[in-house]
Amino acid sequence: MKLPFRKKEKQVNPKKEKKRKVKTIGKRKKSVVFLWILLLSSLAFGIYKNFTAIDQHTVHEREIVESHIVDTTAIESFTRNFVKDYYTWENESEALEERTEKLTDYLTEELQSLNTEMVREDIPTSSSVQNINIWSVTEETENTFSVVYSVQQKITEDKDSSLTNATYRIVLYQDEQGNLVITQNPTLWNSPNKSDFTPEHAESDDTLESETTEEVTEFLETFFASYPTATEKELTYYVKSHALPVIEKDYTFSELIHPVFQEQDNQIKVWVTVKYLDESTKATQLSQYEFLLEKDPNWMIVK
Template sequence: MKIKIEREPKQKKAKKQKAPKVTHIGTRKKGVMALWILLACSLLFAIYKNFTGIDQHTVHEQKVIEETTQDTKGIESFVYNFIQNYYSWENDSEALDKRQVELQNYLTDELQELNSDTVRSDIPTSSEVKRVQIWRVQPEAKRTFSVIYTVDQEVSEDDDKETLSNTYRLTLYQAQTGNFVIVKNPVPWTAPQKASFEPKQLKESQGVSAKTQEELLEFLETFFKLYPQATQEELDYYVNDQVLPAIDKDYQFSEITQPVFQKDGKQIKAQLVVHYLDEESKSTVVAQYNLVLQKGENWKIVAIGEN
């Protein structure tokens, strides 16, 4: 017996439709973009500040250099001429009037009035400037300078004469034209004093054999005997690059004292005192030298050492 099996026909599956791509434009991308822009701006600003900072620093350094190289010759000449007039007078009314007129070339109108009675016609003295020593010219403010100086006066009264030495400080102004005017009267000051400083000395010879020391002394004695009247061409045999100039003096060599030698690589540092007799003044000249010597074909002075 045959059994007939009927199969249902397969139904075709419907194809699934793909969902369309959707581009989301949200706040996240905008925020990232803004951060990148901010970072770029910060970097550019930092670079700008760095360059402008260098430029400003450079300008500042140039300004300092200009101040340290201030030419004070004009100031010194102006103050010197003022001192000659201000501290000199005669016991004579006509001479005093002339002095007052001369001071108009140096003082402001206010200072002229202030100084009008400093030297009166009834004073019994006269004064003459003997010596002027300008110690220091120092910038105080824009175009304003202070000057410290010492003046020696010979003050006479009848037949009596006395030499006075005093130190003062005044203030002057320099116009853009280069002209000067004293804006503050001289005030008593103190002159520079001796500084408490001693230069470093070589205490003893180090690293130099006795034989080499003997050679060096022989070389130095020969050189310093010739040195006072030697020409520059003659000195070239003993000295490199004119580190010691020709002096053309009538000196008679006496001796070398306190020689100390120290080895420094291929060179020798020498510290010594040279004694000469000055044939003109008949006095003794005592000259201290710090020299650097080096041996090639012969010993030579190659540099002046630090004092």
């Protein structure tokens, strides 16, 4: 029996799927490698610094200014002598020549030449120094000092005379041997004036018992009545640790003026003006005191 003929169907093989390429990003790029190296290097450096770090402390610099004391006695004496010779003259040629010769002991050669015309030969006046006040001696630079002074002159012309006052500043140089020379001519300057400062006035403590106030007042009157003539031994009954000096003056006690008392711990602070009559001059002497009183067992001035 013959089987029916079947045409063979062509077998179709399924198409193979193409493999998708997986693109790896940055795995082999040089920049990524560099970043990894940088990261690892930073980490390693940080670990190294952590183990080798040195403690750092904030350093506070303190400037220490060393003060030094300058003895100005020679400068003041030199200045006084100069002022006396510089501001003294007579209207006579011989006296003027003598003055010029004296100034060579104080001035540099340049200043001697500069001052030649200060006092002319035909000057109609004469001058004498009445008073000299030295206000300040200031160290300008090493070995150089400025001096501010005032001078009072009596100026005479014919039969008339008058007083004049002026303030000047000069500059001096002092060498290692202590010798002095004036390097800047007397220049008009200003003198110190009265200050407008007013100190605060203390007021009595209202809480202080009246009995204590009376005791302290009585003690002060007794003490100041004997104080002017008291010896050192007698003062020990009223004063501790030489809080007040021995004066031994012929004063007669008159009264206490406006005493002020303030309680401080176990002590009394006292401000008082004491009125005396000076038996020598017959003038009134007003002495002002500020001290501490303490009761042990009697009242004593302790400071």
